Amino acid sequence: MAGLYDEVPTVVLGPVSRGSLVGALTAAAVGVGFVEMRKHAGSSVDSDRWVRRTTGPDYQDRHVVFGFRRQLIRPADRVLMVDDWIDTGATARTARALVEDCDAHWLGAACIVDGLTDPRLRHDLPVRALLDIRQL
Numbered sequence: 001m002a003g004l005y006d007e008v009p010t011v012v013l014g015p016v017s018r019g020s021l022v023g024a025l026t027a028a029a030v031g032v033g034f035v036e037m038r039k040h041a042g043s044s045v046d047s048d049r050w051v052r053r054t055t056g057p058d059y060q061d062r063h064v065v066f067g068f069r070r071q072l073i074r075p076a077d078r079v080l081m082v083d084d085w086i087d088t089g090a091t092a093r094t095a096r097a098l099v100e101d102c103d104a105h106w107l108g109a110a111c112i113v114d115g116l117t118d119p120r121l122r123h124d125l126p127v128r129a130l131l132d133i134r135q136l
């Protein structure tokens with residue numbers, strides 16, 4: 001998945017839950033760290049600083065609060081999001097905003113299946129995928 005991009009990431013970011021599985025495998029293959037983008041990331045039980053963002057409506061018309069500990073992504077990091085599927089792009093856009101909150105460099109969203117409903121996001125995010133939904 002990381003080979004879909006020219007730049008090599010220093011961190012892979014994966015949204016719970018399927019993105020965590022694919023993302024962790026991708027991070028292991030590249031030999032870099034993995035950060036899980038937690039769902040329903042409400043108030044923390046620890047004293048660490050978190051970054052949090054709420055998605056726009058996703059493919060199920062949900063608004064999901066995602067987040068992670070801020071210290072996990074540093075300004076020098078190049079961050080690649082990895083997921084199994086992209087539909088509205090709401091999750092990926094939130095991932096990009098969280099990476100920007102950490103002042104890190106966003107590479108894009110690598111997915112197994114590209115099912116984007118708004119093709120403009122393919123260029124804007126950018127999105128690279130192993131398969132287009134029409135190939136399934």
Ligand SMILES: O=P(O)(O)OC[C@H]1O[C@H](OP(=O)(O)OP(=O)(O)O)[C@H](O)[C@@H]1O
Nearest residue numbers: 016017018058059086087088089090091
């Ligand atoms: O482009 P979007 O409209 O944001 O949708 C894509 C997201 O939806 C799916 O996850 P889901 O929320 O179903 O969670 P899961 O991985 O726990 O099943 C998928 O794994 C992506 O993370």
